[in-house]
Amino acid sequence: MSTIEKDRFFDPHRIGRTPASRSVISTVIGSILEYEERHSIRKRKRKDKDRLTFEATITAVICDVMHAELTQEARDLVISRSTALLGGANPHKHLAENANLPRYLDYLSSTELNWITQRKAERGFFGQRTVIEPTGKLSDLMAEHQVELSDLGRAKVSDIISLKAAREDHKDKGKKIKFEETPQTQELRSRLSAINDWIGSADIGFDEWALKKDRLIDTQKRTLRRTFTCGSFECGGRLAGGFWIDIKKEERLEGLTINGEKVVSIDYGQIGPRILYSLAGKxxxxxxxYQIPGIYNCPRYREGIKKTWNSLTFIEGMPVRKFQGTRKLLPPNMTVIEIIRHIKDAHPDISHLLGTVIGHKIQFVESEVMVEALLRLKDKGIVALPVYDCLITPQSAQSEVSAIMIDTFRDITRVDINVSA
Known part of the structure; x- marks a missing residue:
């Protein structure tokens, strides 16, 4: 059985981009049709709608397995066979996530076809998780058609916005909630789709020599998503999903190119506290x-204050001990209660908001700033890639991007901010 933390979950949006990958997909689909005919599984042809679902399902499975093979993915590729999850109605669910998926997995892993292997798991918290892998037969077919990572792509993702319930504790990841479409959700989806279309068509490259550890980077993984939290479309919503986000900062700056040009990272300064002041109307x-009177002016203490401040926005009440990872970054002769008192004394206008789980609201405002900045840059013809509260952009656009970031933040929050590159 796979370990949840090490799993790489099935991505149903992968497709073949070139004749090479499509030839592999076509061969596999053809073998299943022959298998069904040989065993008299189907007595009539599928209707057009059912045929599209069938082909989308096989395409998604084979393309994701090929992707795992080409990227030499160390994590287990897992897929759900749970009929409760696959059979439910959801307008944002991919065609491949359907009640027939387990049957098709069994076809593909049958002794006769032998395209994939399955290791079925017991029912767990997230439903049945089955590990799938390519067989030597599929690897040989990929080699025959010389399939490379660039031959695979991703279809447009329909569920680029999602909603999660409030977490019960720090171990709870928040249950995904179904939601009704409203003018608000349509607007959120429309704005993000415009950004995805712009980034999706951009000239973005990555030199893998910049990586400290050998691995393949899928530069076609560009679809950004927003996950909202606490059961509200005004909480959370940070941008995620782009391939560049999972790359270390130094490697990003060294290896990324936009329009063939080296990039620069432009960061907002103290964005969390400044949004907090905006929410307080101050x-x-x-x-x-982060310079707090009463706490020595030491660079590492400043970093400790920053981490403590941010942690205070994601808890209810006050802590009794220093937050994880801050013990060596804060004065050893001060308790966390004393440190928080100094922070509150330095910032009386927002002290009442600390310890109120307002961090989800802060993240929402931050994400709205980033979305608006990206749309303004799109209108200027400038490509930028978001990483939480910073933008990666061509070096030649640094001044213009910095100005737009500052103006966007001020327009949304009515508070001034600086950026640094």
Whole structure:
């Protein structure tokens, strides 16, 4: 059985982009049709709608297995066979996520066809998780058609926005919630789709020599998603999903190119505290909000204050001990209660918001700023890639992007901010 933390879950949106990968898919689909005919499984041809679902399902499985093979993915590729999950109605669910998927997996892994292997798992918290892998037969077919990573792509993702319930504790990841379409959700989807279309058509490259550890990077993985939290479309919503987000910062700056040009990372400064002041309807009192009177002016203590501040926005009430990872970054002779008192004394206008789980609201405002900045840059013909509260952009566009980031933040929050590259 696979371990949840090490799993790489099935991505149903993968497709073949070139004749090479499509030839593999066509061969596999043809073998299943012959298998069904040979065993008298079907007595009549599928209707057009059912045929599309069948082909989409086989395409998704084979393309995702090929992707795992080409990227030499170390994690297990897992897929759900749960009829409760696959059979439910969901307008944003992919065609491949249907009640017939387990049957097709059995066809593909049968001794006769032998395209994939399955290791079926017991029912767990996230439903049945089955590990799938390519067989030597599929690997040989890929080699015959010289399939490479660039031969695979991703179809447009319909569920680019999702909603999760509030977490019960720090171990709870938040249950996904079905939601009704409203003008608000349609607007959120439309704005993000425009950004995805722009980034999807951009000239973005990555030199894998920049990586410290050998692995293949799928530069076609560009579809951004937003996951909203606490059961509200005004909480969370940070942009995620792009291939560049999972690459270390130094490797990003070294290996990424946009329009053939080296890139620069432009970061918002102290964006969390400044949004907090905006939510309180107040203006920040100073340039550096992490410089707290009463706590020694030491670079590592400033980093400890920053981590403590951010953690305070994701808990209810006050902690009794220093947050994880901050013990060595804070004065050893001060308790967390004393440190928080100094923070509150330095920022009386927002002290009442600390310890109120307002961090999800802060993330929403941050994500709205990023979406608006990306749309403004799109209108200027400038490609930028978001990484939480920073943008990766061509070096030649640094000044213009910086100005747009500053203006966008001010327009949305009514608070000034600086950026740094």
């Amino acid at each position: 203006q920040p009192p100073c340039d550096d909000l």
